[in-house]
Every structure is written in structure tokens, then in C-alpha cells.
Amino acid sequence: MKKLINHVDTVLAESLDGFAAAxxxxxxxxxxxxxxxxRSLKPGKVALISGGGSGHEPLHAGFVGHGxxxxxxxxxxxTSPTPDQMLAAAQSVDGGAGVLFIVKNYSGDMMNFQMAAxxxxxxxxxxxxxxxxxxxxxxxxxxxxxxxxxLIVERIVxxxxxxxxxxxxxxxxxxxxxxxxxxxGVALTSCTVPAAGKPTFQLGDDEMEVGVGIHGEPGRxxxxxxxxxxxxxxxxxxxxxxxxxxxxxxxxxxxxGFGGTPSLELYLMVNAAMKLLGAAGVQVxxxxxxxxxxxxxxxxxxxxxxxxxxxxxxxxxxxxQTAALRWGM
Amino acid sequence: MKKLINHVDTVLAESLDGFAAAxxxxxxxxxxxxxxxxRSLKPGKVALISGGGSGHEPLHAGFVGHGxxxxxxxxxxxTSPTPDQMLAAAQSVDGGAGVLFIVKNYSGDMMNFQMAAxxxxxxxxxxxxxxxxxxxxxxxxxxxxxxxxxLIVERIVxxxxxxxxxxxxxxxxxxxxxxxxxxxGVALTSCTVPAAGKPTFQLGDDEMEVGVGIHGEPGRxxxxxxxxxxxxxxxxxxxxxxxxxxxxxxxxxxxxGFGGTPSLELYLMVNAAMKLLGAAGVQVxxxxxxxxxxxxxxxxxxxxxxxxxxxxxxxxxxxxQTAALRWGM
Numbered sequence: 249m250k251k252l253i254n255h256v257d258t259v260l261a262e263s264l265d266g267f268a269a270a271x272x273x274x275x276x277x278x279x280x281x282x283x284x285x286x287r288s289l290k291p292g293k294v295a296l297i298s299g300g301g302s303g304h305e306p307l308h309a310g311f312v313g314h315g316x317x318x319x320x321x322x323x324x325x326x327t328s329p330t331p332d333q334m335l336a337a338a339q340s341v342d343g344g345a346g347v348l349f350i351v352k353n354y355s356g357d358m359m360n361f362q363m364a365a366x367x368x369x370x371x372x373x374x375x376x377x378x379x380x381x382x383x384x385x386x387x388x389x390x391x392x393x394x395x396x397x398x399l400i401v402e403r404i405v406x407x408x409x410x411x412x413x414x415x416x417x418x419x420x421x422x423x424x425x426x427x428x429x430x431x432x433g434v435a436l437t438s439c440t441v442p443a444a445g446k447p448t449f450q451l452g453d454d455e456m457e458v459g460v461g462i463h464g465e466p467g468r469x470x471x472x473x474x475x476x477x478x479x480x481x482x483x484x485x486x487x488x489x490x491x492x493x494x495x496x497x498x499x500x501x502x503x504x505g506f507g508g509t510p511s512l513e514l515y516l517m518v519n520a521a522m523k524l525l526g527a528a529g530v531q532v533x534x535x536x537x538x539x540x541x542x543x544x545x546x547x548x549x550x551x552x553x554x555x556x557x558x559x560x561x562x563x564x565x566x567x568x569q570t571a572a573l574r575w576g577m
Numbered sequence: 578m579k580k581l582i583n584h585v586d587t588v589l590a591e592s593l594d595g596f597a598a599a600x601x602x603x604x605x606x607x608x609x610x611x612x613x614x615x616r617s618l619k620p621g622k623v624a625l626i627s628g629g630g631s632g633h634e635p636l637h638a639g640f641v642g643h644g645x646x647x648x649x650x651x652x653x654x655x656t657s658p659t660p661d662q663m664l665a666a667a668q669s670v671d672g673g674a675g676v677l678f679i680v681k682n683y684s685g686d687m688m689n690f691q692m693a694a695x696x697x698x699x700x701x702x703x704x705x706x707x708x709x710x711x712x713x714x715x716x717x718x719x720x721x722x723x724x725x726x727x728l729i730v731e732r733i734v735x736x737x738x739x740x741x742x743x744x745x746x747x748x749x750x751x752x753x754x755x756x757x758x759x760x761x762g763v764a765l766t767s768c769t770v771p772a773a774g775k776p777t778f779q780l781g782d783d784e785m786e787v788g789v790g791i792h793g794e795p796g797r798x799x800x801x802x803x804x805x806x807x808x809x810x811x812x813x814x815x816x817x818x819x820x821x822x823x824x825x826x827x828x829x830x831x832x833x834g835f836g837g838t839p840s841l842e843l844y845l846m847v848n849a850a851m852k853l854l855g856a857a858g859v860q861v862x863x864x865x866x867x868x869x870x871x872x873x874x875x876x877x878x879x880x881x882x883x884x885x886x887x888x889x890x891x892x893x894x895x896x897x898q899t900a901a902l903r904w905g906m
Contacts, residue, residue, distance in 0.1 A: 250765040250766065250782075250785075250802060250876060251765075251842055252765070252805045252808065252838065252842040252843075252845060252846055252877075252878060253804065253805050253842065253845060254804045254805050254806055254845075254849075255804075259841065259842075259845060260841075262805075262845045262848045262849070263841045263842070263844040263845040263848065264844070265848045266843075266844035266845055266846070266847030266848030266849075266851065266866075267844040267847070269847060269848065269851050269861075269864070270832075270844065270847050270864035270866050271864070302841060303839070303841060305839065305840035305841050305844075306840055310840070325841075436579040436580075436581070437579065453579070456579075473579060475582065475583045475584075476581045476582050476583050476591075477583055479581065503599075507837075507839050507840075508836075508837040508874050508876075509581065509874065510632070510634065510836050510871065510873045510874050511634035511635055511639070511836075511868075511871070512588065512589075512592045512631060512632060512634050512654075512873070513580055513581040513582065513588075513592070514581075514595075515591075515592040515593070515595035515596040515599065515634075516581060516582060516583075516588060516591045516592040516595055517581055517595070518595030518596070518598060518599050519591045519592065519594045519595030519598065520583075520591070520595075522595065522598050532598075535598070535599035535600070537595075537599050539840075539868065542839060542840070544839045544841070545837050545838065545839050545876065547579060547837075547874065548581075549581060574903055574904055575903055576906070577905070
């Protein structure tokens with residue numbers, strides 16, 4: 249295992265300390281590093297909290313800040329955070345208007361967020377993200393997995409929370425954005441969880457995993473590596489089949505690297521995806537390209553498409569200041 | 578070779594097309610993709626142009642925009658752009674106040690930018706960046722290499738150009754920022770140039786290259802992989818020795834991933850570097866952490882420190898809008 253670490257047991261703690269030091273203008277760490285929260289809260293705003301296993305950075309801590317999350321609870325690598333972390337985060341950022349949990353659909357996360365929601369003596373609701381169209385049910389999931397589309401849900405709902413939407417409105421908006429969002433990914437290599445010390449899965453030198461999950465879970469099929477256009481055709485095809493968009497539909501296109509994919513390749517995939525979406529009559533009105541929802545150092549990428557309306561676009565464009573995404577301020 | 582590509586010969590063209598489509602609000606492509614330039618130019622401003630081999634993305638095209646570069650010339654992967662590209666870019670973005678070339682110190686880049694400078698019938702000057710303290714002379718370089726510190730030079734000089742500094746002032750500022758900047762990197766894995774199809778260099782399963790260049794050039798020594806604190810001690814030590822800072826000196830700290838390094842590890846390196854800089858009495862007043870000056874999918878990182886004064890900090894903080902870096906607007 250080749251990693252820039254000291255001890256397997258302290259990877260997360262040391263990384264969170266570095267993150268908090270680097271972004272001290274935006275975030276602060278909760279006691280015992282239970283959560284990352286905004287430095288400044290906005291009283292009367294619904295508090296948005298997400299979280300999940302670490303190893304997907306910048307998701308979620310990198311999305312804490314104005315216009316997105318209020319707090320993120322980091323579990324150990326690929327391991328759900330505990331209900332205690334979620335409760336501590338909720339108590340820290342509750343501004344009197346309730347708490348909205350945004351949860352990727354993995355069994356561990358679901359169970360722990362549900363326990364926290366039941367224990368919390370503050371009005372709360374949960375948006376479940378399950379944008380991955382690759383497979384129904386998977387290694388860690390009943391139903392579809394929550395993957396890179398989580399970024400889009402967190403951003404649009406975060407912007408609406410900033411403008412003062414109520415908990416019920418935000419819950420409805422989050423569910424609607426999730427429903428309008430579809431993703432699918434492909435892995436060219438595996439990744440290595442520090443505590444495991446060996447690759448999560450094995451992939452031959454000429455193979456790829458089509459429909460991979462963000463923990464390296466199996467997708468639709470393992471096949472010989474094909475070219476970028478072939479990969480994009482399969483990913484975009486599955487997404488369009490799921491969303492069943494009308495001609496001319498405006499969409500946000502997110503091309504997301506899993507951690508080990510050069511920018512040069514990600515933009516090549518943008519080009520491939522654009523041609524396919526254009527041919528399908530879909531109108532890409534916003535792009536986001538980069539390494540945002542990762543599986544440690546896995547090579548590969550996912551494509552996410554969200555069908556949007558004017559209001560959602562306005563929310564997308566509104567001022568945003570987090571460690572990983574920043575515009576308009 | 579596992580890459581998201583179609584044909585080796587069209588990687589750069591397809592990637593540039595995707596980049597231009599994704600960031601059409603900020604940039605546009607020159608004819609025959611000779612350069613990436615700002616969509617909107619500012620008449621009367623000195624034009625800043627950089628460039629170099631591709632494979633280091635987001636450097637340089639990702640830094641084109643308000644507050645940074647006016648144009649970037651992308652060569653083929655790890656290959657200098659041609660003087661024709663630089664001339665075409667200069668003619669396209671010249672605003673009547675002269676052209677400043679910002680060039681990383683590699684023999685090929687130096688030769689081609691010098692030819693362009695001589696052929697250009699517009700007042701021009703060149704800032705040479707050579708921030709890599711690892712080695713004197715290297716595979717592609719006479720003297721010290723230009724690496725991640727280039728980002729800091731391009732940003733501070735770009736901000737000064739935006740406020741209206743003259744060509745002579747910008748040349749002096751760029752030279753001063755370069756002199757105040759030192760970097761050193763470490764590689765844990767090699768990288769594969771698409772046209773070559775095999776890794777640029779070989780590194781054993783338990784080895785790292787200390788002082789590696791951004792094309793995988795040899796550094797100071799190849800040794801057994803050590804822990805993050807040990808690596809940070811060597812990199813920061815070499816940087817501090819070079820800069821010979823006074824106690825309390827304010828600095829910008831850039832922890833840069835080479836392409837295949839997870840964010841989790843980069844922030845762990847931030848934590849390690851912060852402790853060392855604190856112990857040395859240096860005051861880190863700004864952080865930048867991410868994958869900015871890369872060697873395709875190489876795993877590893879570099880640390881860069883720039884000694885700053887209040888004026889440079891103001892320039893650093895001023896509004897910036899590029900594909901890869903954005904704040905204040």
C-alpha cells in the first residue's frame with residue numbers, strides 16, 4: 249500500500265485537522281472531530297447535515313459552507329458515521345428552524361441517520377439520495393445507491409435553505425432534485441482502504457467495471473476496457489433511459505472523477521458526453537467537471553445528469569462558498 | 578495502459594473541446610486549438626500568457642480568466658507548445674500594453690517562448706519560474722525546474738495586471754514572487770503518457786522518488802517509502818533551507834497533488850506541513866490544497882511555500898475567476 253499517511257489509525261483525524269486548518273475561514277471541527285461545521289451559522293435557517301464514510305472527499309466536508317451544508321459527519325473510511333456524531337452535529341448547527349439530513353442510500357448510513365433522527369428532539373426530515381442507475385440492490389445497499397448526484401442535491405437544497413425555505417419545502421425540493429438526477433460510473437482500477445492495506449477488488453489489466461459503486465461495489469458487468477466514446481455511450485444511455493427527458497430539456501452535466509483520473513481524461517469525457525446529450529436533444533445549461541465524489545485513488549469517472557427548471561438553475565448559480573466549490577462570493 | 582481515451586492522437590484535441598464547452602462562460606479556444614484564451618479581454622491591460630506541455634492540468638488552461646492568465650498554449654502531453662502557438666496567442670490577447678510570458682524552466686519551453694518573444698512585434702517580457710529546490714539541472718532542464726509555484730506566480734502577477742500594473746512592473750513582480758517561492762515534490766507512482774503507452778519510469782512497490790519533477794524526472798534520491806511526517810520533514814526542510822525565512826514571516830502554503838493522490842492524503846500532508854512550519858516560526862496566512870499542477874495520474878504531492886507581504890496577499894485575495902480557481906466573484 250502506497251499512501252501519504254503516518255498510521256492507519258490516525259489517517260482520518262490528521263486529515264480532518266489539516267482540512268480544518270486549511271479552511272478555517274469557512275469551517276470548524278466539532279469536539280472529538282465528530283463533525284465539520286460552518287464557522288458562522290445563520291439563525292432561523294433550516295440546518296442541512298450530511299455525512300457518510302470518508303474516502304469520498306471532497307464529499308461531504310468540502311461542501312460545508314454558505315449555500316450548501318451546515319455540517320458533515322465523517323465516518324472512518326468507507327464506514328458510516330455513528331448516530332452520536334449526527335446528533336452532536338444537529339445540536340451544534342440547529343438554528344431553530346429544524347434539521348434536514350441528506351443521506352446517500354447505503355444501509356449503514358440509512359440505519360444510523362434514522363436512529364439519529366429518532367433520538368433528535370428537534371423537528372427534522374431526511375432526503376434520501378439514490379441517483380445511481382447502474383443496479384438495483386448492491387453490496388452495501390438495498391435499492392439504488394447514492395453517488396455523485398448527492399452533490400447536486402446538496403447544492404440546490406443548500407441554496408434554497410439559504411434563501412429561507414422551510415423544512416417541509418426543502419424536503420420536497422430535495423426529493424424532487426433526487427428524482428430528476430441520474431448517475432452511472434465506470435472504474436478502471438480499484439482503490440485501497442488504508443485499514444485493509446490491499447485493493448478492495450481485483451480488476452484485470454484490460455478490464456473495467458461498468459456501473460461501479462463509490463466503494464468499488466460491482467456494477468452491471470466487468471468487461472474489456474473500451475474507448476471513451478463507448479463508455480460514454482453506455483453511461484449516458486443508461487441515464488437518459490432512466491430520466492426519460494423531453495427534447496430541449498435543460499440539464500446540469502456533472503462529469504466526476506473517482507480520485508485517480510487526470511483532468512485531461514475528465515474533459516475528454518465531457519466532450520464525449522456533450523455529443524451524446526446533444527444528439528439526444530438535451531440542452532446542457534451548466535457543467536461541473538472535477539474530482540468531487542471519490543473512491544480514494546480509484547481511476548474512473550461517473551456521469552450525472554440533473555433535469556432542471558429555471559428556479560433550480562437560479563439556486564445552482566446563487567452565491568456558494570465551501571472548501572471544494574465556490575462561486576459568486 | 579488504462580485511460581479514458583479514444584485515440585492516442587486525439588486526446589488533447591478532444592479534451593480541449595470538452596474544456597472549452599464546460600467553461601464557455603470564461604474561455605474560448607483559438608483557431609486549430611492553438612491556445613485557450615479569455616472570452617472577454619480588458620483593453621489596456623498587459624496580457625499574461627503561459628503554456629507548456631499538457632498533462633499538468635489544470636495548469637495552465639484552468640488558470641485562464643479574470644485575475645490570472647489571458648491565454649495558455651497547450652503542447653502535446655509533456656511536450657512544449659510551438660512558437661507559432663505562442664505568437665497566435667499573443668496576437669489574439671494583446672491589449673496594447675504589452676505581453677508578459679510566464680514560463681516554467683524547461684529547456685524546450687524556454688527555447689520556444691524565446692523564439693516567440695523574438696518574433697513578436699509587440700513589447701514583451703518573460704518571467705521564468707524555477708521554484709523546484711530538489712535539484713540543480715535535470716532531465717529536461719538546465720538549472721532549477723519550474724513546478725507548482727508557477728500557480729502562485731501566475732495568480733499574484735495576474736492580479737497585479739488586472740489592477741493596471743505596467744509590463745515592467747509585472748516583470749519585476751513576477752521575478753520577485755518566483756524568488757520568494759520554493760517547492761519540492763515526492764512521487765509514489767509513475768505516470769503513463771498516452772502516446773508512450775507505458776509508465777514514464779519504474780518505481781518499486783515500496784519505493785518513492787524524493788524531489789521528483791512534474792514529468793517524473795529523477796529527484797534527489799529513490800528510497801523506501803516512509804511515513805507522511807518523514808516526507809513532509811524532508812520537503813519542508815529543503816524549502817525552508819532555500820528560502821531562509823525570518824521568524825514570523827507570513828507565507829502561502831500550497832499542498833499540491835500530482836493527479837492520483839486522494840484529498841484525504843493531501844490534507845493529512847497539510848497537517849504535517851503546518852506542524853513543521855509552525856515549529857520553524859513561520860506563519861501560514863493562506864492555504865491552497867488540491868490537485869493543481871499534475872503529472873497525469875501520478876500519485877504523490879508537492880509542497881510549495883511563498884513568502885508574502887501585505888501587498889502580495891491583497892493581490893492573492895483579489896477577485897479571481899478561472900475554471901480551476903475561483904473566489905471573490
